[in-house]
Amino acid sequence: MHPAIALFNASIGFDIELIEYDLDGSIAHGKMLAKTGIISPGEAEQLVQGLEQIRQEYRAGNFNPGVDQEDVHFAVERRLTELVGDVGKKLHTARSRNDQVGTDVRLYLRAQIDDIRQRLRDFQAVLLQLAETNVETLIPGYTHLQRAQPVSLAHHLLSLFPDGPTGLATVREIRARTNVSPLGSGALAGTTFPIDRHYSAELLGFEGVYANSLDGVSDRDFAIEFLNAASLIMVHLSRLSEEMILWASQEFSFIGLTDSCATGSSIMPQKKNPDVPELIRGKAGRVMGHLQGMLVLMKGLPLATTRIYKRIRKRYLMR
Numbered sequence: 067m068h069p070a071i072a073l074f075n076a077s078i079g080f081d082i083e084l085i086e087y088d089l090d091g092s093i094a095h096g097k098m099l100a101k102t103g104i105i106s107p108g109e110a111e112q113l114v115q116g117l118e119q120i121r122q123e124y125r126a127g128n129f130n131p132g133v134d135q136e137d138v139h140f141a142v143e144r145r146l147t148e149l150v151g152d153v154g155k156k157l158h159t160a161r162s163r164n165d166q167v168g169t170d171v172r173l174y175l176r177a178q179i180d181d182i183r184q185r186l187r188d189f190q191a192v193l194l195q196l197a198e199t200n201v202e203t204l205i206p207g208y209t210h211l212q213r214a215q216p217v218s219l220a221h222h223l224l225s226l227f228p229d230g231p232t233g234l235a236t237v238r239e240i241r242a243r244t245n246v247s248p249l250g251s252g253a254l255a256g257t258t259f260p261i262d263r264h265y266s267a268e269l270l271g272f273e274g275v276y277a278n279s280l281d282g283v284s285d286r287d288f289a290i291e292f293l294n295a296a297s298l299i300m301v302h303l304s305r306l307s308e309e310m311i312l313w314a315s316q317e318f319s320f321i322g323l324t325d326s327c328a329t330g331s332s333i334m335p336q337k338k339n340p341d342v343p344e345l346i347r348g349k350a351g352r353v354m355g356h357l358q359g360m361l362v363l364m365k366g367l368p369l370a371t372t373r374i375y376k377r378i379r380k381r382y383l384m385r
Contacts, residue, residue: 072133072134072136073133075136076133076135076136076137077136077137077138078131078132078133078135078136078137078138078141079133081137081138082131082138082141083174084138084170084171084174085120085121085124085129085138085142086121086124087169087170087173087174087177088138088139088142088166088170089117089118089120089121089142090173090270091166091169091170091173091249091270092113092117092142092146092157092166093113093114093117093118093269094249094266094269094270095157095160095161095166095249095266096110096113096114096117096157097110097114097265097269098261098262098265098266098269099156099157099159099160099261101262101265102259102260102261102262102265103260104159104160104259104260104261105156105159109153109156112150112153113146113150113153113154113156113157115150116146116149116150116154117142117146119149120142120145120146120149123145129141129145131144131145139163139166139167139170143155143157143158159259160250160252160257160259160261161249161250161252161257162251162252162253162254162283163253164251164252164253164254164283164370165248165249165250165251165252165253165279165282165283166249168248168249168251168282168283168285169247169248169249169270171289172244172245172246172247172248172272172288173270175244175288175289175292176241176244176245176271178292179237179240179241179244179292180241182237182296182299183234183237183238183241186233186234186237186299187234190227190234193223193224193226193227194224196219196220196223197219197220197223197224198220200218200219200220200223201218201220202218203218203219203220204216204217204218204219205217205218205219205222205320207222226302226306233299233302236295236298237295240288240291240292240295242273243287243288243291244288244292245271245272245273245274246272246273246274246275246276246288247263247266247267247270247272247274247275247276247282248275248276248279248282248283248285249263249266249267249270249275250263250266250275250279250282251276251279251280251282251283252279252283253283253370254279254280254283254284254369254370255279255280256279263275280369280370283370284369284370286360286364289360290357290360290361290364293353293356293357293360294357296353296357297350297353297354297357300346300349300350300353300354301350301354303346303350304346304347304350306343307342307343307344307346307347308343308347310340310343311340311343311344311347314338314340323338323340325338327342328340328341328342329341
């Protein structure tokens with residue numbers, strides 16, 4: 067392949083972030099192949115040991131595939147074959163790159179959702195603590211950004227509580243819809259090998275398997291829902307950030323910024339700039355852009371994987 071085409075085609079620069087999940091999926095697949103008699107237990111043990119060695123190499127910073135290996139899946143397969151020989155080539159038996167990628171993405175998003183849920187709980191705890199100490203602290207309530215009625219600061223803070231349709235409840239529901247295994251769907255129509263999809267799903271912690279193999283490799287609704295929920299969360303954080311920027315201004319003077327979370331000016335030493343909320347407000351637009359980009363990419367795709375799925379992956383791998 068021409069070097070320019072190889073560079074254009076490669077996704078290793080961003081999908082290397084999937085490597086831990088790719089290894090987990092491959093280990094589960096190898097164990098399933100042994101359970102169903104497609105490969106021997108000894109071969110499965112070799113595969114697992116080789117995959118775990120790749121994991122250790124990656125964590126130690128010693129696994130750095132280049133664009134000549136195209137993507138993380140080819141890179142892992144090539145390294146595995148170097149480590150265990152021809153046995154490594156058996157790992158891809160009864161598996162397509164399509165159901166492999168779908169599995170990796172679901173495992174990745176499931177982990178990200180769990181991380182976000184914990185961060186939202188931490189945010190809840192901070193809001194509750196601030197609210198409990200400010201029940202009797204009064205601030206102006208605004209409509210049309212004009213003073214309207216006095217309200218408790220606690221009441222205002224609890225309006226930001228990340229629960230219900232824009233917080234924890236929604237994220238929890240999306241996790242359930244994400245946590246379904248496509249492994250075993252093959253390229254689009256399954257496989258004639260006597261695989262056990264439910265065993266693979268159980269090893270990976272999935273709650274079920276796709277009923278339709280074509281849907282299994284084509285579905286990205288769960289990723290769109292994830293980006294939609296992330297966008298809503300960022301909308302609320304952006305609105306909070308805007309209020310913090312206003313409240314910290316001399317015109318409002320409701321809150322003060324400590325030196326640890328503000329920056330100064332190169333020419334005006336009296337300044338305290340609210341860089342953190344300004345950056346949060348700006349980053350919100352990027353998340354919403356990823357959602358819109360995902361929708362535009364998906365709208366005209368036929369079922370089953372096309373090369374554009376690599377661009378789709380980039381939408382939720384780039385932070």
